Amino acid sequence: MKRILATTAIATLMAAGPGLAQDYPTQTVTIVVPYSPAGSTDPAARFIAGELQEKWGVNVVVENRPGAGSTIGTAHVATMDPDGYTILLTTSAYTTAPAVHHDLPYDPVNDLRAVAMPSSAQFVVTAGSSIQSETLDQFLENEAAERDIFMATAGLGSSTHFAGELLAAATGMDATAVHYSGGSDAMVDLIGGRADIYVGSMTAVLGNVQAGQIKALGVLGADRARALPDAPSTEELGIEGASSGFWLGVFAPGGTPDEIVEKLNADITAVMTSDAGMAYLENLDSDVGTMSAAEFQAMIEAEIEQWTVLAAERGISAD
Structure with a gap:
């Protein structure tokens, strides 16, 4: 009917x-x-x-x-x-x-x-208090080279999940995806140091970065973000296949x-x-x-x- x-x-x-x-x-x-x-x-x-x-x-x-x-x-x-x-x-x-x-x-x-x-908007690779590195290249050379990384996502199959998986595939990083019920819950654990990184949209993460609660390690794509001029882009770092x-x-x-x-x-x-x-x-x-x-x-x-x-x-x- x-x-x-x-x-x-x-x-x-x-x-x-x-x-x-x-x-x-x-x-x-x-x-x-x-x-x-x-x-x-x-x-x-x-x-x-x-x-x-x-x-x-x-x-x-x-x-x-x-x-x-x-x-x-x-x-x-x-x-x-x-x-x-x-x-x-x-x-x-x-x-x-x-x-x-x-x-x-x-x-x-x-x-x-x-x-x-x-x-x-661009995806931003952000890190919480568990990460000492200040930029994406430092992170890949240090923490990501030494241990499995806990990568928070806004849920299985979410755009943040796939952006993170794309980064992991492009860099060879060992990352375990930890799925939350949404970006807000993922951000809580990132700020608290219970998750290592979160690849989120500029809209979702910018306020927390500006407040100093998390760090912006880099952005996916060719160009740096206007709002985050100190965060390198993946293409700038020679990382291929991570643009999204x-x-x-x-x-x-x-x-x-x-x-x-x-x-x-x-x-x-x-x-x-x-x-x-x-x-x-x-x-x-x-x-x-x-x-x-x-x-x-x-x-x-x-x-x-x-x-x-x-x-x-x-x-x-x-x-």
């Missing part, structure tokens, strides 16, 4: 023709965040919701549906009508989860459509008409490239993603393949 209703809804939307996007939205739009309000994703969702509400003149609300490493909220959106009134704002964990969870309650390629990438970034992405249920997807992409991009959006991102040392929906979809599919290969190579599985 559900499939019949969804098919009927899609047919109705398609029959509406090119004028559909001109009328959308005419009622409340819900942005589902598959994490708790305490996470770093929620503030971004509320900023975007507020800006879109002002732009559209309709209510835009944020609904938190945390659990199961973000898959509960994601699965919920996958079952909603493809009319643009329920959309998902999630993290790059969207592409890592399929690499370890082979029984996801949704197909990440077909059950949801990539819409827009509001922001992207953290992003926020908006998705809509599969079958959402192109006209609505394109309007969402254009309006979200406009919000994030506005003066308010740029100021918001600068405060987080993040960049706006200006991809088209098609370009973002292609990136999603490529990342799912990349992380699936890495999971097989590293023996990572939740099954």
Whole structure:
């Protein structure tokens, strides 16, 4: 019955023709965040919701549906009508989860459509009080060369988990992944010296670094971070194959008409490239993603393949 209703809804939307996007939205739009309000994703969702509400003149609300490493909220959106009134704002964990969870309650390629990438940021290799080194090269030459490293993650299959595994694979570091229920819990043990390192997004770790609670050893990718000029980049250190970034992405249920997807992409991009959006991102040392929906979809599919290969190579599985 559900499939019949969804098919009927899609047919109705398609029959509406090119004028559909001109009328959308005419009622409340819900942005589902598959994490708790305490996470770093929620503030971004509320900023975007507020800006879109002002732009559209309709209510835009944020609904938190945390659990199961973000898959509960994601699965919920996958079952909603493809009319643009329920959309998902999630993290790059969207592409890592399929690499370890082979029984996801949704197909990440077909059950949801990539819409827009509001922001992207660098991953930062951070260390707690158990590490004496000040930079990533010192860490690899000292602590990582002498013992197994306890690497905190925000959960099995999370983007922080895969960023850490990518670093370990690129450097040959012996690291035991210690999975927490989220980034906040991982940070507590990192600060307390019960975990050695955590590879987290700039958004999630910058405040703790600036407060002196943890150290930034380096960043993944080609360039140093604007907010952390003393932390070397992996490419600068000659570490190959460790480039990866953290992003926020908006998705809509599969079958959402192109006209609505394109309007969402254009309006979200406009919000994030506005003066308010740029100021918001600068405060987080993040960049706006200006991809088209098609370009973002292609990136999603490529990342799912990349992380699936890495999971097989590293023996990572939740099954």
